[in-house]
Every structure is written in structure tokens, then in C-alpha cells.
């Protein structure tokens with residue numbers, strides 16, 4: 001029986017506790033599990049690095065929401081990415097990634113994997129000819145992020161998967177910005193999906209986490225082994241908080257998207273703003289593609305300021321409801337200056353962000369309050 005997304009978000013991987021009937025499965029704050037005789041594990045649980053029931057709940061849930069057969073939960077998004085890349089690469093391997101992927105992803109590959117013997121090339125993912133030229137035979141991983149951060153570019157997951165597969169590359173999609181409610185990359189042909197569950201899945205800015213999901217048994221086996229062997233796992237308390245957050249993902253994403261659309265429309269044409277980057281606007285170059293491959297346009301948008309870097313800095317320091325902070329995807333609205341905050345680590349690389357860009361993570365507060373806050377701050 002296939003249920004609606006909202007129903008699965010609340011119930012997948014979860015059954016009331018058989019001992020007490022507790023509707024919410026308990027948090028298994030334990031490092032180890034008693035054995036019924038040597039090697040007599042109950043339901044396979046032996047030691048929490050290898051597996052913990054609360055983590056299993058989260059892993060089952062995220063895999064279900066992405067339509068995957070295997071899920072793995074990690075201590076952070078980057079911990080998951082690191083474990084995945086170790087599983088896919090060996091020295092001599094080659095990674096091609098989008099030229100505005102998450103700064104930390106670029107740093108991980110460029111400063112940890114490149115010194116280990118991996119070659120890295122960045123490419124404009126929305127330009128399929130450029131991708132075809134970059135994805136040469138011998139490319140091990142094609143790393144895709146759409147919508148991208150912070151320029152909100154949309155790239156064609158199905159076409160990219162085809163280009164990657166033509167040379168035998170594994171196609172990975174970082175689905176953090178869209179969340180599984182708005183986009184399911186595996187259904188479009190990707191091999192692996194990664195999430196920073198810190199963002200929309202957790203949804204309340206109170207816990208760090210990451211996930212890797214796939215329906216490829218061979219990749220799953222390697223990731224599962226490395227999750228155990230390396231140990232960058234999600235702790236039980238963190239896993240539980242993330243499961244709780246996911247229960248409301250559908251209603252939150254609907255509201256994030258509606259609020260972001262209203263804000264984008266309110267800011268288009270404002271004299272202090274050069275351009276609004278939001279895929280829900282008809283004038284956005286990726287609008288039609290986003291409408292095809294996503295079920296909504298999400299809660300992230302960026303603006304370029306007519307007044308350049310100074311105007312951008314003044315703006316982000318002048319809001320009251322929007323809080324000046326890194327991160328995204330929580331119920332509260334955040335505003336950031338990527339050039340010196342989230343993207344400081346990529347200055348001087350192909351991923352450098354223009355210095356007049358401001359990024360908004362639109363929360364689920366009353367949208368009139370959010371618009372009034374932005375318009376007031378723009379008066380400065």
C-alpha cells in the first residue's frame with residue numbers, strides 16, 4: 001500500500017513501542033545491546049556505532065521518502081558526504097561538480113580528497129554541453145546540486161544522469177535545498193541522494209545531521225560498511241529530533257514555498273534590488289525545468305543589490321524578523337551574506353559568489369511580517 005507523502009513522513013519506519021504502547025518510539029540512549037549468548041543479537045543490534053533502533057527509524061524514514069531501498073544517517077551532512085566519497089573514490093578518481101555547489105562540499109573535495117589523489121573539475125550544470133565536455137571517460141562521480149546555492153540555478157537531473165551514466169560515473173544529487181517533499185532525484189535517474197538533514201528535514205535549527213540514500217545495492221553495501229568502520233554516525237538523540245522534524249515536512253515545505261513566492265514577487269522591481277533569483281518566478285531561466293522536476297519551488301531565494309557589497313551588508317544587518325545567521329531550512333527566517341559567510345571558503349575559486357548577493361532562507365512566519373521587515377530594512 002503506497003500512502004501519501006504526508007502520511008509516510010509521519011509513519012514510515014515507526015510503530016508504537018510493543019512493550020508499553022508508547023505512540024512515539026523511545027530514544028534508545030544506549031551504546032551497547034545485551035546478547036542472548038555470544039553473538040545472540042536481538043534484531044541485529046550489537047553496538048550503537050553499527051546500529052541503533054532510533055537511527056534505524058530515521059534511516060528507514062528518509063529512504064522511504066526518497067523512494068530508496070537503503071538509507072544511512074550521519075552526524076552531519078558533510079560527515080555523510082565524506083563517507084559516501086570514500087565509498088565511491090580511490091586515488092586517481094575524478095569528480096565533476098557544479099560550479100555553485102555548497103561551499104563545504106567543494107572544500108571537502110578540494111582540500112581533503114584532491115590531496116589524496118582525486119582530480120576535481122567544476123562546471124556550469126545548467127549548460128549541458130559544458131557538462132558533456134567536462135564529464136570525460138574516467139569520471140568517477142558527477143555531483144549535482146539543484147536548486148543551487150546561493151544562485152538558485154536549476155539543472156536537469158534526468159539529463160545529467162544520462163550524461164554521467166554514459167561514461168560510467170556515479171551521479172550524486174545533494175537534495176538539501178528541495179527536500180524529498182519537492183524533488184526525488186532517484187526517480188529522475190540519479191544513483192545516490194545526500195541530505196544535510198540539519199536544514200529542511202530537521203526543520204527547526206536545533207540539530208545537525210546528514211543522510212545518504214540509494215537503491216544501488218553495491219554502493220549501499222560500501223556506505224554501510226564505512227558508516228560502521230569510520231563511525232561518523234547520527235547519535236540517537238539527534239536521530240530522534242530529526243524524525244520529529246520530518247513529521248511536519250509536508251506542511252512546512254508548502255508554507256516555505258508560499259512565503260518565498262510572495263516575497264520574491266514583492267521584491268521584484270524594487271529600486272534597491274537588481275535581480276531576484278527564485279525559480280518560482282516566470283522570468284527565472286530555470287522556471288519551466290523546476291516546474292517539471294520539482295513539486296514546488298522551495299523556501300530559498302537570493303537577491304542582487306544595486307548598491308553592491310556595501311548595500312548588501314547594510315541590508316543583512318538591518319532586518320529584525322529575519323535573523324542574520326548561516327544555515328537554512330528552519331521554521332525561522334534567516335538572512336545571510338554569502339560572500340563572507342557561507343561561501344567565504346570558496347573565495348578565489350570558480351565557486352566565488354558575487355559580492356552584492358544576499359541570501360534568504362524564508363521561514364514559515366506570517367508572510368506580511370516578513371515582507372514588511374525586508375521593505376523596512378531596504379530603506380536604509
Ligand SMILES: *Cc1c(COP(=O)(O)O)cnc(C)c1O
Nearest residue numbers: 076077078102174176196198209
Ligand atoms: C548545509 C549543507 C551541507 C552540509 O551539511 P552539514 O549538516 O552542515 O554538514 C551540504 N549541502 C548543502 C546543500 C547544505 O546546505
